[in-house]
Amino acid sequence: MTQHHAETPLAAAHTPSERWREKAHPGTATYAKAAVSLIFLTGVEVVIFYIDPLRSVVIPLFFMLSIIKFALVAMFYMHLRYDARLFSWFFVGGILLATSVICGLIALFKTIFV
16 A cells, blocks of 8 residues: 655755755854954954054944944854845844934934034
């Protein structure tokens, strides 16, 4: 007697043709490289702080370095690089919404706190 197994929704979701397929997660070496990169960028920030000719551009440099460090943490330690793109879009959308609300509030109440 042959048995026909109905394909469950869970089994169907893990076929090679699935649309939002996860990528394989990295090993320990990848996380160590990300950690070393973050440590290096933090060292660059410390060095930049003590270089007097860079005093006029220290804030934009720190801002750019913090964006790079944030992206590294989000991609590797929050696993956004290896999850479905949909999750990345939700995350980036939330960050952009929060940033625009903060900028709007700063512009709105700028005269109160000056």
